[in-house]
Amino acid sequence: MTDAASKDPVPFSKPSYDERELEAVRRALAVQSTGDGPAGRRVEARLSALLGAPRVLLTTSGTHALELALLALGIGPGQEVVCPSFTFVSCANAILRVGARPVFADIEERTLGLDPQDVERRLTPRTVGLLPVDYAGVAPDMAALVEIAGARRLRVLEDAAQGIAASWRGRALGTLGDAGCLSFHETKNVSCGEGGALVVHDHELALRAEIAREKGTNRSAFLRGQVDKYTWVSQGSSYVLSDVLAAILEAQLDKLEAIQARRAEVVARYREGLAGWAAARGVRMAQPLPERVANHHIFYLLYPDGRLRDAALAALRGKGVMATFHYVPLHSSPFGRTLGEQAALPVTDRIASTLLRLPLHARLSERDVERVIEAVRETGA
Numbered sequence: 001m002t003d004a005a006s007k008d009p010v011p012f013s014k015p016s017y018d019e020r021e022l023e024a025v026r027r028a029l030a031v032q033s034t035g036d037g038p039a040g041r042r043v044e045a046r047l048s049a050l051l052g053a054p055r056v057l058l059t060t061s062g063t064h065a066l067e068l069a070l071l072a073l074g075i076g077p078g079q080e081v082v083c084p085s086f087t088f089v090s091c092a093n094a095i096l097r098v099g100a101r102p103v104f105a106d107i108e109e110r111t112l113g114l115d116p117q118d119v120e121r122r123l124t125p126r127t128v129g130l131l132p133v134d135y136a137g138v139a140p141d142m143a144a145l146v147e148i149a150g151a152r153r154l155r156v157l158e159d160a161a162q163g164i165a166a167s168w169r170g171r172a173l174g175t176l177g178d179a180g181c182l183s184f185h186e187t188k189n190v191s192c193g194e195g196g197a198l199v200v201h202d203h204e205l206a207l208r209a210e211i212a213r214e215k216g217t218n219r220s221a222f223l224r225g226q227v228d229k230y231t232w233v234s235q236g237s238s239y240v241l242s243d244v245l246a247a248i249l250e251a252q253l254d255k256l257e258a259i260q261a262r263r264a265e266v267v268a269r270y271r272e273g274l275a276g277w278a279a280a281r282g283v284r285m286a287q288p289l290p291e292r293v294a295n296h297h298i299f300y301l302l303y304p305d306g307r308l309r310d311a312a313l314a315a316l317r318g319k320g321v322m323a324t325f326h327y328v329p330l331h332s333s334p335f336g337r338t339l340g341e342q343a344a345l346p347v348t349d350r351i352a353s354t355l356l357r358l359p360l361h362a363r364l365s366e367r368d369v370e371r372v373i374e375a376v377r378e379t380g381a
């Protein structure tokens with residue numbers, strides 16, 4: 001066993017919880033409010049200010065925020081939504097859950113987000129929406145995507161699950177479409193275990209989402225004293241985030257700056273420590289892009305081919321560095337293949353087979369970071 005392998009593994013991701021989250025939970029329990037409560041409302045107001053969006057609704061997960069958005073947008077059976085195949089499974093699941101059909105388009109090399117030209121090729125008379133993903137907290141070519149949507153009156157649902165604290169042309173991710181979704185899953189920069197948020201600009205859309213979030217009832221209006229009893233007014237489900245989890249999120253938002261600063265330091269050190277090695281071996285590293293403020297959610301390496309990537313992944317894990325891949329493309333997954341004929345997605349296939357993610361979180365120590373760099377350099381791509 002090498003020296004590196006004898007040490008504790010460097011975890012791929014780890015939430016930044018401490019006494020402050022514990023105290024927040026204690027306070028939430030002390031006011032005996034564990035459902036839709038005061039912490040949730042404070043966090044919604046805070047996110048609304050942070051993002052510059054009129055309305056934010058906390059949800060039980062990012063997946064549920066996507067589902068809720070599609071319900072509120074009125075997307076359903078017989079309709080199609082174009083989304084990437086290079087994404088988390090929730091995008092396609094949410095579209096299927098409302099009875100619509102996900103149609104996969106390819107991604108572009110630069111942003112690893114939807115390629116507008118390929119999106120154009122996937123449009124049919126049944127297309128009603130686009131679901132672009134901000135992969136790694138980086139917006140795709142939103143100007144082109146919004147133009148395509150505008151020309152055909154398509155709705156844009158932005159998956160900003162990975163996008164907190166990142167922006168495009170000065171606008172926060174999550175606010176770039178008709179609706180946006182954030183995730184506070186334990187792997188995200190800011191987390192409460194499981195949680196999410198729906199971001200909307202339009203008042204009517206917010207009201208529809210509020211109803212769908214409360215099992216299809218007007219309970220939210222009732223709690224505001226706007227109706228004297230609440231009742232079933234449309235389709236919905238149970239998407240309200242527990243106030244105990246909202247309290248954790250509140251404590252996390254207090255730390256947002258510190259979390260982001262540490263992640264930025266780690267990424268800067270990865271870039272510095274690996275630049276020469278990557279250039280010599282034809283490995284591409286995640287790079288800053290114009291018009292975009294990054295949130296350092298993911299640091300990836302793109303190896304020259306899949307064999308080298310797989311070998312590097314195994315070697316790193318052998319040294320206790322918990323690197324990982326991203327993603328099994330949805331169109332080639334066992335369930336994705338049952339969805340009917342899908343177009344070829346060559347960029348998606350290549351990126352998915354060559355991408356390797358390094359551990360990245362605010363609790364990485366200097367030693368961890370140096371250990372990761374050293375282990376990557378030893379993979380000798």
Ligand SMILES: Cc1ncc(COP(=O)(O)O)c(C=O)c1O
Binds near residue numbers: 195
């Ligand atoms: C791109 C993307 N979309 C959706 C989700 C779903 O979010 P959640 O895990 O909060 O349901 C995630 C989270 O992993 C994600 O990365």
